[in-house]
Every structure is written in structure tokens, then in C-alpha cells.
Amino acid sequence: MITYHSTRGSKKSLTFKDIILSGVADDGGLYLPQSITVENLKYLTQEDLRYEDFVKTIFIALDRDASVYVEDLDIYPGFTSPEPVLKKIATDKYVMELFHGPTKSFKDYALQPLGAIADKRLEELGERGLVIVATSGDTGSAAIEAVKRSNNIDIVVLHPFEKISEYQRRQMTEVIEDNVLNIAIKGTYDDCQKIAKSLLQKDTFNKRVVSLNSINWLRVMGQTAYYVWLSQQFTSPINIAIPSGNFGNAYSAWFGRNNGLSINEIFCASNSNDVLTRFITTGMLEPKNTVKTIAPSMDIQIPSSLERLIYDLIGPTKIFYEELEKNRKASLETPLYKRLISVFTSSSYSDEDIFEELKNFYKIYGSIIDPHTATALASSVQFSSKLPTVGVATASPEKFEDVINQVIPEFTSKSSLNKEEYLILENEVGLIEDAINQYF
Numbered sequence: 001m002i003t004y005h006s007t008r009g010s011k012k013s014l015t016f017k018d019i020i021l022s023g024v025a026d027d028g029g030l031y032l033p034q035s036i037t038v039e040n041l042k043y044l045t046q047e048d049l050r051y052e053d054f055v056k057t058i059f060i061a062l063d064r065d066a067s068v069y070v071e072d073l074d075i076y077p078g079f080t081s082p083e084p085v086l087k088k089i090a091t092d093k094y095v096m097e098l099f100h101g102p103t104k105s106f107k108d109y110a111l112q113p114l115g116a117i118a119d120k121r122l123e124e125l126g127e128r129g130l131v132i133v134a135t136s137g138d139t140g141s142a143a144i145e146a147v148k149r150s151n152n153i154d155i156v157v158l159h160p161f162e163k164i165s166e167y168q169r170r171q172m173t174e175v176i177e178d179n180v181l182n183i184a185i186k187g188t189y190d191d192c193q194k195i196a197k198s199l200l201q202k203d204t205f206n207k208r209v210v211s212l213n214s215i216n217w218l219r220v221m222g223q224t225a226y227y228v229w230l231s232q233q234f235t236s237p238i239n240i241a242i243p244s245g246n247f248g249n250a251y252s253a254w255f256g257r258n259n260g261l262s263i264n265e266i267f268c269a270s271n272s273n274d275v276l277t278r279f280i281t282t283g284m285l286e287p288k289n290t291v292k293t294i295a296p297s298m299d300i301q302i303p304s305s306l307e308r309l310i311y312d313l314i315g316p317t318k319i320f321y322e323e324l325e326k327n328r329k330a331s332l333e334t335p336l337y338k339r340l341i342s343v344f345t346s347s348s349y350s351d352e353d354i355f356e357e358l359k360n361f362y363k364i365y366g367s368i369i370d371p372h373t374a375t376a377l378a379s380s381v382q383f384s385s386k387l388p389t390v391g392v393a394t395a396s397p398e399k400f401e402d403v404i405n406q407v408i409p410e411f412t413s414k415s416s417l418n419k420e421e422y423l424i425l426e427n428e429v430g431l432i433e434d435a436i437n438q439y440f
Contacts, residue, residue, distance in 0.1 A: 002063045004031040004217060007307050009316035016065035020114075020121045020218060021129065023200035023211030029317060030307050031217050033063070041228050041259045051083035051229065052076050055113065058225040066221075069120055075113040078102030078145055082109070084226050086233055086390075089365050095377065096230055097393045099370075103171055104396035105297075106249065107142035110222030114212055115146025115153075122152040122208065130207040130440070131155040132199050134192035136245055137164040137297040138395060141171035143212045144180055154179045154207070154440050158192040158432070161185060161424055164296045167399045167413075173420035181439045182422035183432060188290040190302045191427045193246075198429050205436065214248030214305045223252035227261055230390060237262040239383045241391045243372040244268040244276055244346075245298040248305040249392065254343065258312070265383045267345050269375030271295045274348035276303060281346060283337035285310075286329035294351045294403045295371040297395070313339060345383070349375045359407040368411055370395045371403050 003013040004022075008029030014022060022031055041061070049057065052075060059066040076082040078101060085097040101108025122129045131153055133143045140157040147153040157172055161184035173182045185192050193213075200211050213219070231238065240263055244250045250268050257263040270277040271293045279285045287301035311317050313336045324330040332340065349357070357374040361367065369377060370393070377391040397404055398413030405411045425431050 001065065003034045005034050006030070007032060007311040007316065008318040008321065016063045017069075017121060019216075020069070020117055021208060021210045022217070023209070023213070023215055024197050027318070028321070030215050030304070032308055032311060033217070041224070041256055042231050042261050051081070054229065055082075055222070055225040058228055059113075059221055062221055062224070069117045070113070073116050073120060075116050077116065078108065078112055082112075084109075084229060086230070089367070092386075092388045094388060094390045095373075095393050096226070096390050098226065099393060099396040101142075102145045103138070103141040104399055105138035105142060106223075106392070106394040107138045108145070109226055110219040111139070111142040111146045111212060113222045114216060114218045115143070115150070117218065118210060118212070119147065119150045119152050125208070127152070127208045129153045129210040130205050130436070131210045131212050132158075132196050133212050134158045134189065134196040135164075135172075136160070136189040136299055137168040139213060140182070141168065144172055144175050146212070148175055148177050148180055150179065153210070154181070156181045156183065156436055158183050158185050158196055160187060160189050160192055160299075163188065163292050163299060165400055165402065167401065167415060168296070170415075170417070170420060171399075173422040174418045176419065176421050181436065183435060184422055184424045185427050185432070186424065187427035189300050190287070190290055193302065193304060195427070195429050195432055199433060199436075202433065204433065205440075207440075214246050219248055220252050220255060220308075223249055224256045227253050227256040227263065231256070231261045231263065234262070234388055237264045237387055239263075239265045239267070239385065239387050239389045241267040241269065241376040241381050241389060243295070243298060243376045243392065243394055244270065245300045245303065246305050247276065247303040247309065249394070250344075251305045251308050254309060254312070257343070264385055264387055265345060266343055267347075267376070267381055267383065269378065269381070270346060270348040271298045271354065271375065272348065272350050273299050273301055275301045276306070277346040277348040279306070280340065280344045283332040283334075283340065284329055285324060285331070294354055294400070295375065297372055298375075347378070347380060349378060353378070355407050358404060362408055368397045368404060368408060369393060370397045370400050
């Protein structure tokens with residue numbers, strides 16, 4: 001049996017059925033499997049399976065105990081067809097589109113299965129769950145979509161007030177259901193994430209508190225599945241370029257690579273909130289103040305999922321994160337930093353850079369991409385090896401019409417305006433806790 005342990009060294013271990021509803025570990029760390037016996041994910045499935053069945057085989061391969069929860073479950077209820085779309089745009093240059101789900105972002109690929117599995121687990125326990133999610137733009141709507149029809153789950157989504165696109169906000173706030181509460185926090189995404197982590201460790205809601213953020217290990221499982229699929233589309237190793245905010249998507253590619261996928265190098269693109277770029281280029285994690293950009297899902301200075309990568313590099317992360325908390329910065333030792341840069345590269349892009357990339361991509365390829373994807377498909381992205389490169393398209397352009405039509409005036413998307421419902425609250429845990437208890 002595979003068990004799961006904290007990145008910070010807690011002796012407590014969980015099983016798969018425990019991990020389904022888990023958030024932060026009791027010592028503040030994130031959960032990771034104690035051991036994975038998969039020798040090579042790339043060769044797990046040779047059959048011509050539907051993508052949904054393919055993903056189920058990945059879940060079961062990563063933990064046999066997952067079979068009880070996924071075998072007879074519809075894990076992609078919101079999709080017409082969940083298979084990713086791979087497009088060749090030039091010689092050895094491809095785009096993997098992950099925005100054809102119900103909320104038009106890559107978050108649907110992991111949150112649809114996680115929502116369905118969490119609902120089944122709560123039904124099994126006879127308990128009602130309270131999902132608490134922080135979002136920088138796309139996770140919130142995908143999480144709401146995944147659970148809004150559940151009879152076992154209430155959901156609270158925290159987003160930074162006036163720091164996401166109107167389309168992203170409306171995707172959440174126009175969902176008016178008894179089990180859905182949206183709260184705009186007067187602060188940054190990092191503030192929302194800090195509040196969510198605090199609430200996930202409280203026991204004051206008379207419900208099972210559940211995380212659907214990327215700190216939940218099942219998110220990694222769901223995202224690893226499309227990298228398994230992607231690697232099977234090529235006969236050679238590939239390089240991958242990913243727009244990265246909270247680092248969950250990039251970590252999933254790293255995890256797949258460590259378990260046999262033919263992924264050579266991983267490029268992580270940042271916007272002006274360049275904490276990941278600075279970490280990858282110097283080995284020092286040093287969050288600064290978050291600034292608002294035209295790629296809001298990357299407006300993050302404390303990428304939670306990075307902790308799993310740091311654990312893979314150094315082992316238990318307790319001392320590293322204590323140093324970060326005390327000094328507002330922490331560094332990798334040189335040998336470990338060399339291992340990091342043997343796989344990862346990174347660059348950051350200002351708003352002006354992103355506008356230029358949007359315009360150039362349209363001019364060269366005749367296609368429109370969103371501001372986040374533009375960073376991964378930027379003309380400046382380079383790898384040390386001459387292998388096929390796949391840029392990951394994480395969101396539909398229509399979510400960012402107000403940005404794109406500043407440089408491509410002819411671009412418009414069709415969207416209707418409906419009634420919204422959400423609270424606007426100060427950045428205080430107690431206020432949010434009281435609001436949740438009053439609403440549900």
C-alpha cells in the first residue's frame with residue numbers, strides 16, 4: 001500500500017482515501033507519496049483507450065487504491081471530449097491546448113476528476129464537505145464547476161479583489177447556488193492562499209474541510225496524466241514550455257519526468273512576478289510584493305506547489321521554509337541548484353513583452369493565444385537541446401478579450417452578462433471565517 005507523508009517531516013501518514021480530502025499537512029507541509037513503484041509511466045497504456053479511461057489507468061498505476069474511486073465514475077462530466085488538442089505550428093514546435101473544458105482552462109483537467117472523487121468519498125463517509133479554494137483566476141471557476149451539482153459539498157472561493165479579469169470573475173460570481181460562496185479579498189492572491197491554508201487547518205465549520213487547490217495531491221495525478229498522453233504522441237524526447245504561477249502544472253511535468261516520461265527540459269515562464277524565474281536562475285527563493293499584470297493567473301509570489309520540488313531536491317523542507325519565514329528568502333546549496341538547472345530554465349515577461357508576443361504570434365501563425373500562453377510560446381524561449389518543443393496553452397483567449405483586443409482589435413468573444421453574487425471583505429481570517437459560518 002502506498003502511503004503519503006508531509007514534505008516537512010511529520011511522522012503522520014495517510015492512505016489514498018485520506019489524501020482525497022486532504023489539504024495542508026499538520027506541520028504545514030504538503031503531502032507526497034512515500035514511494036511510487038511505477039518504473040516508466042510512458043509505457044503504461046498501449047491500448048487505444050478513450051482519454052477518460054486512459055486517465056483512470058494513470059490514477060490506478062500511481063496508487064492501486066484509486067481503482068475503487070475511479071473505475072465506475074464519470075470523471076469528466078463537464079467535457080464534450082477531454083482529450084487534449086495537440087497542434088503543430090512550425091518545424092518541431094507544437095502547442096498542447098488544455099482549454100477545451102467547461103471553464104476554458106487547464107484546471108478542468110484535474111479538478112473535474114478531483115471533484116467527482118471527493119464527492120464519492122464524502123458520500124461514502126456520510127459527511128458534508130466544505131471546500132475552501134484560493135484562486136488567481138482559473139482554479140475558482142473550475143472548482144465551482146466540479147462541485148456545484150454535488151449533494152455533499154459546499155464551496156467557498158477566495159479571489160483577489162479587482163486583480164483578475166472580468167471574465168474570470170464572472171465565471172465564478174454568476175454561479176448562484178446554495179452551496180457556492182464567492183468572496184473577493186482586498187489583497188493579493190498570496191493573501192487569499194494564506195487565508196485558505198489557515199482555514200483548512202481550523203475545525204470550526206461543523207463540516208469536513210476539503211482542499212481542491214494544487215496542494216491536493218490528486219491535482220498532480222490529474223495533471224500528470226496529460227503529460228503521459230503528450231509523451232506518447234512523440235517518438236523522441238520533448239522539451240516543454242509552461243506558463244507557471246503556483247507551480248502545480250510544472251511540478252506535474254517534473255513528477256512525470258522522474259517516473260519515466262521522455263521529457264528533457266522544462267521551461268517555466270513568469271510575468272513581472274518573477275519569483276520562479278529568480279529561483280530557477282539563482283537557486284534563491286525570495287518573494288517580493290505582488291504586482292498586477294495582464295496575466296493575472298501568474299500574479300503569485302509564494303508558489304505553494306514549489307515545496308514538492310524543493311522536497312525532491314533536498315529532502316524534508318522544514319528548515320528551508322523556516323528560513324524563508326524568518327528571512328523572507330532561502331537558498332538551495334550549490335549541488336542541488338545544479339540539479340535544478342539541469343532540467344529547468346526560466347524567463348520573465350513584462351506586460352509590454354506579453355503584448356508584443358500576442359501580436360507577433362498572431363502575425364506569424366495567424367492564431368490568437370491568451371496572455372499566459374504567450375509567455376510559454378514566446379520567440380525568446382530557448383532550450384539547450386534540439387528536440388521537439390511543446391508549449392502548454394493553459395487558457396482560452398476569450399477569457400482575456402479586454403487584453404488581447406488592445407493589440408488585436410478585431411478579436412472579440414461572445415459572452416453575456418448575468419447577475420453576480422459575491423462578498424467583498426478585508427484581508428482578515430476572522431472576517432472570512434464568520435462570513436462562511438453565516439452563509440452555510
